[in-house]
Amino acid sequence: MTDDDRPVVLIAEDEPSIAEGYELWLAETYKTRVATNGREALDMVDDSVDVVLLDRMMPELSGTQVLEAMRARGDDCRVAMVTAVEPDFDIVEMGFDAYITKPPDRKELLDTIAQLVDRAEVGEAFQEYHSLMARKGTLQTQKTEAELADNDAYQALLDRIEAKRAEVDDDLGEMEAEVDFVSAVRGIEADDEDEFDEDDFDLDDLDDDSDDGGFEDDGVGGDDQ
Numbered sequence: 001m002t003d004d005d006r007p008v009v010l011i012a013e014d015e016p017s018i019a020e021g022y023e024l025w026l027a028e029t030y031k032t033r034v035a036t037n038g039r040e041a042l043d044m045v046d047d048s049v050d051v052v053l054l055d056r057m058m059p060e061l062s063g064t065q066v067l068e069a070m071r072a073r074g075d076d077c078r079v080a081m082v083t084a085v086e087p088d089f090d091i092v093e094m095g096f097d098a099y100i101t102k103p104p105d106r107k108e109l110l111d112t113i114a115q116l117v118d119r120a121e122v123g124e125a126f127q128e129y130h131s132l133m134a135r136k137g138t139l140q141t142q143k144t145e146a147e148l149a150d151n152d153a154y155q156a157l158l159d160r161i162e163a164k165r166a167e168v169d170d171d172l173g174e175m176e177a178e179v180d181f182v183s184a185v186r187g188i189e190a191d192d193e194d195e196f197d198e199d200d201f202d203l204d205d206l207d208d209d210s211d212d213g214g215f216e217d218d219g220v221g222g223d224d225q
Contacts, residue, residue: 006031007050007117012041012066013082014058018102022053022082025106030113038066045070049077051116053109054096056083064094071095078116082109087138092153097131099138129164136161 009030013019019034026032033049035041038061045052052070056063067079080098087099097119098112119130136157139148148154 008033008048009113010035010041010044010049010052010077012038012052012054012058012063014055022109025110026113029110038062042066042069045075045077047076050120051113052077052079053082053113054079056081056085067095078120080112080116087142089139089143089151089153091135091138092157094135095131096134097127098134125164125167129161129168132157132161132164 007030009026010033011019011022011026012035013022014036016036019036023032023034030051033044035044037059040060041052041054041058042061054063054066058066061069063081063083067081070077070079078097079095080100081094081096082100082102082104084102086101091099097116100108100112119127136154139154139157143151143154
């Protein structure tokens with residue numbers, strides 16, 4: 001694979017040290033671009049971008065606002081939220097493809113990007129199914145069974161998953177090449193127990209969204225709802 005053939009990853013992160021760490025991790029396999037605020041990230045998303053690593057809390061536009069705008073205008077790249085914001089039930093309506101809590105494990109981040117790149121060629125129904133399952137899996141890691149059972153939005157999410165699963169199953173006869181993908185998607189709730197490699201770039205020592213070094217709300221729309 002030549003440099004020109006490498007997938008493009010847009011890093012939307014307002015902390016320069018964290019963005020630099022991601023760039024170092026991705027340099028061998030991906031071409032990278034960096035956006036330091038939400039509005040810049042939205043402007044940089046185009047058809048050449050394969051994956052966006054999107055921080056939820058950024059100046060000018062929050063990651064949530066960026067994601068909403070991307071999906072509203074039909075941007076088809078895959079999006080991994082990489083953020084210090086603990087997921088809550090509000091993520092049910094967010095159209096991300098993966099949710100990673102900072103600081104990310106190097107292997108976790110690279111594996112997630114590789115999976116999203118691989119899934120870029122599959123059909124719309126499979127993409128939507130994976131996105132719904134990613135939201136379900138994210139909430140399952142954060143909420144108790146009682147909390148999940150009592151939440152109407154989560155129960156509606158389960159209904160949407162079942163409907164989309166039926167659609168995916170109906171398509172299998174015409175999409176034999178994607179059977180393995182469906183099997184993989186159905187296992188996305190499995191926890192990744194891999195540990196840090198001792199040679200990894202350590203993001204634990206870098207500022208995260210909640211540190212004093214993070215951005216201050218300038219009133220333009222950076223607050224995440």
